[in-house]
Amino acid sequence: MSDHLNKLQLGWERLQKADNDSELLGYALVSFHGALENYFRDWLATNNSLDFAQRERVQDPQQVQWKELLDLIQQYRGLSAEDFRRILNANKLRQEVANGNRFQGTRADVEVYGQLVQQLITSPGFATPPASGFYAPHNRPQGSGEISKVFDTLTTEINRLDRQINPTGNNRLPISYILCGLGFVVPIGGLHRLYNGQIGTGLLWLCTFGLFYVGQFVDLFLLPGMVEEYKRNLRAQAGVSSFGVPLNHPVVASQVHPPKGNELMIRLIEVAESRGGSLTVTQGVKATGASFAEVETALKEMFKSGYVKIDNDPVSGAVTYYFHELD
Numbered sequence: 001m002s003d004h005l006n007k008l009q010l011g012w013e014r015l016q017k018a019d020n021d022s023e024l025l026g027y028a029l030v031s032f033h034g035a036l037e038n039y040f041r042d043w044l045a046t047n048n049s050l051d052f053a054q055r056e057r058v059q060d061p062q063q064v065q066w067k068e069l070l071d072l073i074q075q076y077r078g079l080s081a082e083d084f085r086r087i088l089n090a091n092k093l094r095q096e097v098a099n100g101n102r103f104q105g106t107r108a109d110v111e112v113y114g115q116l117v118q119q120l121i122t123s124p125g126f127a128t129p130p131a132s133g134f135y136a137p138h139n140r141p142q143g144s145g146e147i148s149k150v151f152d153t154l155t156t157e158i159n160r161l162d163r164q165i166n167p168t169g170n171n172r173l174p175i176s177y178i179l180c181g182l183g184f185v186v187p188i189g190g191l192h193r194l195y196n197g198q199i200g201t202g203l204l205w206l207c208t209f210g211l212f213y214v215g216q217f218v219d220l221f222l223l224p225g226m227v228e229e230y231k232r233n234l235r236a237q238a239g240v241s242s243f244g245v246p247l248n249h250p251v252v253a254s255q256v257h258p259p260k261g262n263e264l265m266i267r268l269i270e271v272a273e274s275r276g277g278s279l280t281v282t283q284g285v286k287a288t289g290a291s292f293a294e295v296e297t298a299l300k301e302m303f304k305s306g307y308v309k310i311d312n313d314p315v316s317g318a319v320t321y322y323f324h325e326l327d
Helices: 001-017 020-044 053-055 066-076 083-096 107-122 143-166 172-185 192-197 199-207 212-238 262-272 282-287 292-302
Strands: 309-312 321-323
Touching: 001 020, 001 107, 001 282, 001 292, 020 053, 020 066, 020 083, 020 107, 020 143, 053 199, 066 083, 083 107, 083 309, 172 192, 172 212, 192 199, 192 212, 262 282, 262 292, 282 292, 292 321
Parallel strands: none
Antiparallel strands: 309 321
């Protein structure tokens, strides 16, 4: 598995067990951000639009830092203004965590950013993850220019409303009820169906006043299932389970009998010693064959006992455990 996919998987694993623990949420954000940085550098390093010197330079984080890296991605690949802003904001939060400050975001912030990172890494078109809003190019209705123009106007307005009321993307059901109720006030039905990705029936409802208000009324009882179906489809497109864990990733190679308990701690100390006294969770997993959760738990136990210190790598920003007795 490539390094950026390793970090992406680690980010989802940390998020899954973080609950609302600010420390673990900060570590999850660092993992997601590190995955995106590695992917951007790898992509630029293989882009023939850059000359050889630029491709060499972009691989060095000390020469090309985040702002310049984003500018290069914007120039050669393109990012939406919203994605550009999100990434810069995440980098600011990541720097605060790296400097030992308390993570100031929420679990929803980290989850939405993880979805963005996964979408950017896995989508050739750099599409924005539809965590909020519903419009996607393949859902655009075919037909006359007037129909497309009306559809684009509706999607713009619904997405604007969604960003104002539902910035984290976690409250689709209340928004759906608002849009459905709007169809009884003004003669525009089906907005709730368009919002939840049901484009065909949404346009039908739009042209028939919600099937003459009967379909609009029935949908008041169908909306919870409609929203859940949208979320299932969204998770399937993003390749994650209902818990936000990536699906169908290659399995990281492991030993038949990975070390446990004290044996694992001893093995991690040996690995750290061979690496000059520092170790990341990913390096520990690769060296011991234990799971990410087991390695992180063992390292945290040693941290609580005072045998290691936790800091961030000054170059990559990765969470690193320093064995000060091995320096």
